[in-house]
Amino acid sequence: MRAYTFTQPRGVREALADAGTDTAFLAGGTTLVDLMKLDVVTPARVVDINRLPLRGITLDRDGLHIGALERMSDVAADRNVRRDYPMIAQALELSASAQLRNMASIGGNLLQRTRCGYFRDVTTPCNKREPGSGCSALTGINRTHAILGTSDACVATHPSDLAVALVALGTDVHLVSGQGTRTVPLDTFYTLPGSTPHLENVLRPGELIAGITVPRSMWAANSVYLKIRDRQSYEFALTSAAVAVEWRGRTIRQARIAAGGVGTKPWRLPAVESALAGQPATADVFEAAVSAAADGARPLSHNGFKPALLRRTLVRALTVLAESR
Amino acid sequence: MTVSPLGRDIDRVDGRAKATGTARYSADYPAANLAHAYLVTSTIARGTISAMDTTAAQNAPGVIRVYSPFNKLGLRPVPGAGENYAPLEDTQIRFRGQIIAMVVAERLEQARDAARLVHTTYDEQTPRLSLADEPRVPATGPPGVPAPSATVLAPGVPSIEAALAASDVVVEASFHQPMQHPAAMELHSVLAEWNSDQTQLILYSGAQLPHTSAMVAAGRLGVAPTAVRLIAPYVGGGFGSRVFPWYDAALAAAAARQLNRPVKLVLSREQVFTVVGHRSAVNQTIKLGASRDGVLNAVSHVSDAAVPFVGYRWMQPAVDVSAVLYKTPNVAFDQRHVMLDVPPACAMRAPNEAPGAFALETAMDELAVATGLDPVELRLRNYATTVPGTDRRWSSKHLDDCYRIGAQRFGWSARRARPGSRVDGQWLVGMGMASAIYPGGRRPEPIQARVQLRDDGTALVSSATADTGTGATTLLAITGAHGLGIPLRRVRSEAGDTALPQGAPSVGSTAAASTVPAVEAAVEGAVAALIQEAVSNPLSPWHGANSEELTYEKGQLRGRGQSMPFGRLLTTIDRRNVEATATAQPGPEAGEYKFHSFGAHFCEVRVNRYTGEPRITRFTTVVDAGRIVNAQAARSQLVGGVIFGIGHALLEDDPLELDTGRVAAGNMADYMVPVNADIPAIDVHFLDRPDPVINSLGARGLGELGTVGSAAAVGNAIFNATGKRIRSLPITLDKLL
């Protein structure tokens, strides 16, 4: 960890004024401090944003609004979230550990960095950490890496569970900077690695996440987040599925589906959604609908199992949801 | 009346200190004028350092000195103890993650930041890294260890191949186990402090063998063993990673000597994965030949273990399991080594037996399938009552009862032999079992303990064994209280300090069985010293009596119609205490008998039908380890051992990158060990039958036993659930899709 200047502003305007190039905002610190200790991130300035008023978990006609500084544990425990957006609570509770969830914020969660081991080890080449240095994972150990949205420059997954659920539900992110505020759909907030894997989203230098809005819908309340991993807890997803269904009797009126652990960003699956629309909730329908889920996947030397695992994860999630009706 | 604590559920005497955070581990010791060291490690696996620029590091804030091959500390390797080279003494790179420099600074953060500024360039050579492709060489074991390769054949049988060919049923299977790490919770750390004229060194550093560690550090520093005292009453886990000291202790001590101030060195978690040893990767092939009714005719076990060029640990799974577990007229075990440019290896918990039993006990399950026999019945049919190929008997062996009682406790009879035949919703349910065997004898060398009786009526039991979390300090107190016949609360105990009499090393499951006789002898000696005082001290009511007239029982001296507790006697005669140090060593029985502890594991697993993840739902282990001294600590050892085995079965894997020599999971985020959610309640049952030979209490060792065979029980249960036989560890969900 290198020396840096540290400020603790009380207002958003002040925080934005403190920020410049080489600045990192500090929320829970569970990603940032880790990466600073590993020398992966070396900001010259750290702006502690915990005193900013980016708080609140409220439900209104537009949907669910969550301030960027709300803690993962508080959001997971919120009554409205549990009732109307169960997959959000599930995605949170299947993340990290209780101690981490008490510290970690929603804004920080969306901006957490990949868990690719090479990214976190400064003795190895990594395009995301050091553009142009090469991608060690392409020829290295890549069992946990992505199969969708990858490029020859980077094959790292986006690690957030929450983001998968939020993308499935069509969430908006509210951003604020010296230039004003703007709102971006979370799905397009994240960018594909292409030849610039060090750029992961459309956030501008010095711009803050203020909060998110998850719209009201006919499906969010009938939703599940299923996370598959080697260890039963305290591990990132090998695959995950966020599935929400609007039912009409035993028929799926429409579905919203995204997958984690497979993509370089939270991966929406519109083809699966449309294959399910208007269909009865049967095993055959599920199997047929997910058959194309991993189309276009580029498996690596150690993660050839992921396309099949993705399809099975989706079928299992759909089955769980259908059975819980 | 005083109830002996022996065999009961006794809370560890240091439990409160540990739970409340007042226990001091090595890195917790303070020192005045302390300097902090941080290591720099190599980023290539083989070659030489062509240049190292330390200017920026040397000029960084707070930096006192940068040590490197160009500014050496003058350490030397100690033959036979740890690695065969000393870091910073030459420019050769032997593995990736080798220590190549050490920065000493006023503060930890300054040392760490400066370490990142050391710039090294290398002349690289192609590292030799493939266990599969590098040449096999015949194994040579350390002196005194049985030959790692041997063949025993029945009269008239020309070869093991002929014996196999003549068998009705032959099972052949090959197994792979990757590099595994002890991953002890306490980071390897040391505080090195010399006295003012630099004649005496104190090392605060966790050790499984305090005296040996001090001696090895002394050898590396070129000072007399008596010049080094090692203090480590609390050790945050050993599992083989603290058998010998790594170079952290010697490096810190050498820097402290040069700088004339105390130096603390704490490895980073990542550094622990390469500076500290691991269990080597190993490939094994087993062939079993049996009659149609499952009676073994031939066992062949070949194992190819990775051996680091930097030395230290030879792995020999074949001999240590297949040579002792089953009765068979023909057995051949062959150990081969594959030399690699990898970090040092160490004797990780059940070093040979854990991988060996995984292979043999999986193969036995395959034989059960091939013969249509129940796995328990198959094992009983091949039960060994003497060491195979000899007429040497065990001191005590009730493994057959472990199988039977275990099967009953677990509900084994509900198992369906046909794989995949039990389904519960989304889950395939299976049951598997396996045997455990591990040496349970005493250390061959003399082991010492001291017992002191004090005028306040308490006793102090001291022995420089190590308490790596095993409960050794508690065992000292229990044995002392039992021997003296006084309540446990009146006994204090201390360990982990080379200023104390040399105790049993915490290795090879020998500490308890070796410590008990030493404490008993010291109790006897202390009581004799007490009686001597009673008859010779003019202030004593027994002054002038004959020592035969006095007897000691339950804290009291009796004789000539009166009695007195020892504390009162000592007060009366104005003595603070009496004490005795005693030594115990095994007698001729050690050569006559084989000493093993035994167990049987039973496991129920669920495998998801969609996504393949295996989850363990029940586990029963029944153990024959002689008399149990502390039921609670013993259960913890077994539970911990089984969790180790579950980790090996399902999770633990540090893939070695074959082009770079980098260990890809060299940190606790990527190296998966089980978490609580992976572990069901583990049912441990002790037969608790005293061993008539080993020592007066009849207590054998059990620290490693749980780790042996437990991975096979898991794998066998997975086979029963799914019909898939996974012979390459860990058994992760992708292999079960």
Ligand SMILES: Cc1cc2nc3c(=O)[nH]c(=O)nc-3n(C[C@H](O)[C@H](O)[C@H](O)COP(=O)(O)OP(=O)(O)OC[C@H]3O[C@@H](n4cnc5c(N)ncnc54)[C@H](O)[C@@H]3O)c2cc1C
């Ligand atoms: C051991 C471990 C296990 C974990 N397991 C999981 C898991 O299973 N699933 C999962 O989803 N996550 C997991 N995580 C990640 C964890 O959820 C994130 O670290 C956490 O959510 C980050 O939030 P934070 O508030 O601590 O962020 P910080 O570390 O404070 O910040 C993270 C990044 O976001 C930036 N930032 C933070 N807030 C804002 C804001 N409002 N505006 C602009 N920039 C901002 C920071 O500058 C920094 O770059 C794990 C983490 C650890 C350490």
Ligand code: SF4
């Ligand atoms: S996958 Fe991406 S993050 Fe990982 S090494 Fe390659 S470039 Fe770096």
